Amino acid sequence: MTKKHIRINMEDSEGARYDIKLDGNVTREKVLKIFEMMDLMNIEEEQEPTNMDSVGSKISNIVDKFFPMGKFTSTNILEKYEDEYNEPVKLSIISTYLSRFATKGRVNRTRNGREWTYQTIKIPQKQQ
Incomplete structure (x- = not known):
């Protein structure tokens, strides 16, 4: 099994920056916990404009x-x-x-x- 590396860089509405790094046995549950933590901290994912040309x-x-x-x-x-x-x-x-x-x-x-x-x-x- 290969080691997985995930890095998440975030910035909240007040300008504070967060860097989260996951290495090793990264599971769906662990990633969901990160998103739950982001939700608790009121950090929203930036929505990229959808380009319907691609x-x-x-x-x-x-x-x-x-x-x-x-x-x-x-x-x-x-x-x-x-x-x-x-x-x-x-x-x-x-x-x-x-x-x-x-x-x-x-x-x-x-x-x-x-x-x-x-x-x-x-x-x-x-x-x-």
Whole structure:
């Protein structure tokens, strides 16, 4: 098993900076605890403006819009992509982006027979 390295740099609304470094056996639960800590400290993630010109942002939009919960495959994304944007895209391109999303912790990726299934990772929100 390879060692993972994650570094998170944050700045709150008052200008204080936070550097968090995770090395070794980094699990989903540990990352979720970091996000919970950020929530307790009222540190919000910067929202990058979405550029719908790139294939990756379009695939991300499809995942968010049509599959916020439940499992999906790259073929499901391909069908929705072509319906939504009325343009062709190769299945291999979609698979590559979904693999990248899994590496970045945006979706869970599991092998199911001959294909991969994906599921969006939702960070639990505090009840107000």
